[in-house]
């Protein structure tokens with residue numbers, strides 16, 4: 001695996017590699033669903049997820065493909081509450097709600113503060129509301145929103161990796177200190193946080209990918225997060241495809257995701273989940289992919305280690 005690219009990875013380079021965005025409608029979320037999740041208190045509960053349509057994130061991280069379902073300009077005040085209202089009518093009842101906006105909930109250019117009150121009123125019957133944010137956008141605005149909410153607020157923050165050189169190359173514009181400070185701020189104010197952690201970002205071999213994902217879980221829990229979600233890094237956003245072509249990046253194997261998830265669950269420091277979206281792309285073995293996917297889902301739900309899958313691909 002090549003480590004040092006002979007080009008500068010910055011906003012301009014990343015943006016220049018992008019393809020087209022999908023067509024989205026600012027009056028509707030771009031996706032919505034309900035899934036089961038183990039809660040912090042250990043119950044299995046339905047969690048609704050609304051993927052809000054809004055202006056693309058102000059950051060441009062190397063591995064991010066969330067821009068595909070965003071608008072180029074800010075959407076009008078009132079549009080986000082309308083999207084939530086519409087989605088809640090489509091969705092079955094659930095106790096918890098994730099409002100994911102392909103960026104940061106507390107980015108004023110994505111979700112205007114004047115919408116907080118209507119959002120809080122629409123979600124008042126949930127027990128928990130989970131939003132996502134770049135760690136550097138954690139500040140008093142989170143408390144303003146929290147104070148309007150009846151449900152508990154949780155905030156998901158991208159830690160990505162504690163490999164500092166790779167973190168810099170990811171163009172996340174964040175230090176580990178920024179992450180730690182944001183988690184402490186939230187903890188001091190009684191807000192639970194969860195960390196998104198990448199499995200095998202660019203410039204790492206498969207074994208280094210496992211090692212740094214595990215160290216990132218250690219760091220996230222020591223910083224005070226309650227929960228970690230491990231996300232296998234994929235190509236598909238232009239920049240990552242080019243890095244893959246030039247041997248700076250390869251997608252991780254599903255076996256590594258199992259290894260890291262087992263490590264995280266065994267720590268017993270908080271919930272650890274694996275992102276199980278489209279896992280087929282992380283396996284070349286048709287014989288065991290379904291079994292491995294089901295095992296990962298079971299590990300996510302029960303937070304208990306089950307027997308490993310035996311297959312010729314892992315012997």
Ligand code: SF4
Pocket residue numbers: 057058059060061064065066102103104134158172
């Ligand atoms: S902060 Fe999050 S949403 Fe924004 S570019 Fe980075 S990974 Fe994507």
Ligand SMILES: [Zn+2]
Pocket residue numbers: 285286287288289311312313314
């Ligand atoms: Zn197999």
